[in-house]
Amino acid sequence: MESFEELLRQAEVVHGHMCAGQILGVRMALLACRRLEVDEPRGADRKKLVCFVEIDRCATDAIGMVTGCRLGKRALKFRDWGKMAATFKNLATGKALRVVALENSRELARQRYAEIENKGQQQMRAYRELTDEELFHEQWVTVDVAPREMPGYKGARVNCAECEEGINFDRFVERDGQLLCLSCADPQLRYWEPLRREGEA
Numbered sequence: 001m002e003s004f005e006e007l008l009r010q011a012e013v014v015h016g017h018m019c020a021g022q023i024l025g026v027r028m029a030l031l032a033c034r035r036l037e038v039d040e041p042r043g044a045d046r047k048k049l050v051c052f053v054e055i056d057r058c059a060t061d062a063i064g065m066v067t068g069c070r071l072g073k074r075a076l077k078f079r080d081w082g083k084m085a086a087t088f089k090n091l092a093t094g095k096a097l098r099v100v101a102l103e104n105s106r107e108l109a110r111q112r113y114a115e116i117e118n119k120g121q122q123q124m125r126a127y128r129e130l131t132d133e134e135l136f137h138e139q140w141v142t143v144d145v146a147p148r149e150m151p152g153y154k155g156a157r158v159n160c161a162e163c164e165e166g167i168n169f170d171r172f173v174e175r176d177g178q179l180l181c182l183s184c185a186d187p188q189l190r191y192w193e194p195l196r197r198e199g200e201a
């Protein structure tokens with residue numbers, strides 16, 4: 001695995017800027033890889049990790065970069081819980097670790113680096129130098145990754161009986177003998193509404 005500084009540099013490039021979240025994310029991912037004995041997540045050990053992230057913020061990009069777990073590979077699972085936390089599972093051993101960034105690390109940063117006036121700089125320095133114990137709570141957990149959620153899963157592709165759009169990875173419901181996509185099955189789930197044309201009711 002590359003050094004912390006090298007990973008941080010790469011994270012900055014991928015993310016577009018350097019920020020406290022990059023430092024936090026790189027450290028979370030490094031900690032998890034160490035505990036799960038995944039030495040080369042983007043090399044020899046690729047395909048071993050699945051990662052559940054609980055927030056879509058800066059640190060998420062760094063976690064994806066270091067672990068090689070990406071949405072497009074189905075190895076990055078997003079749980080929109082608004083928490084600075086992530087769970088990492090080693091598919092080869094079955095072990096899983098949940099890592100949460102501690103709330104009091106901001107306060108700790110303020111106390112320990114009071115001489116740095118700029119809050120962002122203060123936080124970045126703290127996130128570099130505080131120990132893992134000061135920054136994170138870690139917990140061994142079990143995570144069930146169903147076969148259809150696995151990165152390499154190949155399911156049959158079906159078409160929705162209503163909108164006729166193709167559906168992958170078994171994301172359909174069966175109703176009255178018909179297969180429906182999730183948005184046709186439950187319009188409440190729809191995040192979009194068609195625009196009404198003028199003159200339509």
Ligand SMILES: [Zn+2]
Pocket residue numbers: 015017018019020021022058
């Ligand atoms: Zn950022």
Ligand SMILES: [Zn+2]
Pocket residue numbers: 160161162163164165180181182183184185
């Ligand atoms: Zn449909």
